[in-house]
Amino acid sequence: MPATIWLIPLLPLAGALVNLFFGKRLGRYAGWLASATVGLAFAISLGAFFALIRLPEEGRELTATAYEWITSGSFHVAIEILIDPLSMTMLLVVTGVGFLIHVYSNGYMKGDPRFGRFFAYMNLFVFFMLVLVMADNYVLMYVGWEGVGLCSYLLIGFWFEKKAASHAAKKAFIVTRIGDTLMLIGLALMVFQFGSLAFGDVLTVAGVSGVSEGTMTVIAVLLFCGAIGKSAQLPLHVWLPDAMEGPTPVSALIHAATMVTAGVYLVVRSHALFSPTAMTVVAVIGLASALYGALASVGQDDIKRALAYSTMSQLGYMFFAAGLGAYSLAIALLVVHAFYKSLMFLGSGSVMHGLGGHETDMRVMGGLRKLMPATGGMFVIGAWALSGLPPMSGFFAKDPIISYANGTGHVLMWILAIAAAFFSALYISRILFLTFFGAYRGDKHPHESPKVMLIPMGVLAVGAAFGGLLTLSINGAIEHFLEPATGALHEAGEGLPEPLLIAISIVVALAGVATAWLIWGSGRVDWVALRERNLPTHEMLAHGFYVDDAYANLLVPTLLAGSRFLSSGIDSGLVDGAVNGLGRLTERTGGLMRHLQTGIVRTYALAILVGVAALLLILEVMR
């Protein structure tokens, strides 16, 4: 087995290379080749999964080392992969969901002039994502981390002829870069403190190494900054809504199911490093993002932007869970979220496809349930799952987190999480009702999408519907499976009784759905007029509380002014000035001294004579 697990990342890499060089010649087979490599990787991952669960529970991990990459004194970095229950879960999500989205893309991207290149990038993304989750040390993980950032950039800007797309790509890259840089500083600090970056070295000694808690907190928070950038949490979330300029399968794969969850993976993987203070930071930022995303989503007219804010909100829930110490719950939500959110993104892609390709404005949709019954039906399942109503998967993944929050005794956090749950149900129902219910408001002729797109969505719908089974059984199948990596889920403590908590969650979610139905679904409220009456509120939500505008108008000019000062003031003035000044000084001195050079040899001879005489005189005096 250890040798074959190398094939999991290498197959998509091979696919990427083939498609990069021969994509044009392969024509439409490029897509099938790309899908096949990811599908095979999924099959091998499944094989690895069965090999893994046959191992005894302690020591349940597969490792394989290729070679020593960096050796410097006592510091080693190896190209080594580690498959433990945590990375196994991520592997199955990345390859499984990735495979379905690749298949879907065959239909969605049909006829695109850069068809082959699209699949080359997608395969490359899968490769880097697999490197990220399979790495056995932070250095290799960072390689994957930056690699997925690159692929995200390439794919957001895939239709780079559109100015908005190329700008969004740059924005995504630069904003995540801020987090990445902080994370790199954290890694450097880690080398300094622990002398190693291998998971096995750092995470096992984290508690007993004698590194002070303050230092640990700094390292953990710096790592979390990387996660904030990658997972679009406050305050580095601004790139995610704009990233929706990319093709929709990209949004589904990278900006819903896999890359943005890398931050959650990082936090869960490194949880041994997180001190109570750092955990609080994670929980607070997660909860704030959950609430913020849910509210901002209500104000969006663009179906993909609404879903993007929803992703941010759901990721916030995952960080919230991780911050409370419920790591396995965070990963469980990650898995089912990958199902239902990529399902809904693919659904929105199907809608766009049905409306001719690029229509994302929900104001000119409506009633598509009848015109696109399959897409509509599956979107209902996705929305149902996200709203947190049983029996769909979202309920079984999100409700335990909220209950757990209640048990930890942070009442305010619990109330805010409930509030976010209300708005989650509200925004997702709003999207559903505006798009699929009521009467069609547009002037196009919607048609159902081809089977190649519907079948992957069907599989994801099954996952979204029954994914909850993963968290059922005695103490949660997936939680139990993750225990070797995340530690057992310790009891949260005494809170409200479980049935009451479940009842509250269901009532809140139902209230959200009902409110959305009343406003956008029933037809009894003129929501356009309602919006006009509350225009300031709507504008605030639509602009995501003006965070982006604040950055553009306050932060960016300040930074630009600072950079200009450094560039023209310090660099051109001081640094260049010193160098040029030295040059000028030499030139002027030379100009003065050149008059001594008469060109008459006898003058020189006289100077030599005088010099020798003076020297002799001095020597004589000195003696």
Next chain:
Amino acid sequence: MTTPIGYYLVLSGILFSIGTVGVLVRRNALVIFMSIELQLNAVNLSLIAFSRQLGDLQGQVLAFFSMVVAAAEVVVGLAIIVAIFRRRRTANVDESNLLKG
């Protein structure tokens, strides 16, 4: 009865000074050249005087070397002077000031 070394050295110093002044004040390249020869031979004289005084042949050997080198130098120097003269129609060294700063 030997002549004391002081006389030789004084003569050598006088010759050397004449040579130096010649180099510094004359403009004709040939005369400068002769002055240089004068300086060289002044030094040769002092070398030989010391050699005799110390009873050591090395000084005399060095004087021979110096004469050989001087002869060689005269060949090259005269050749240069002739070349300059052909080109500029003058042996006045002050007019050859192309290296002026």
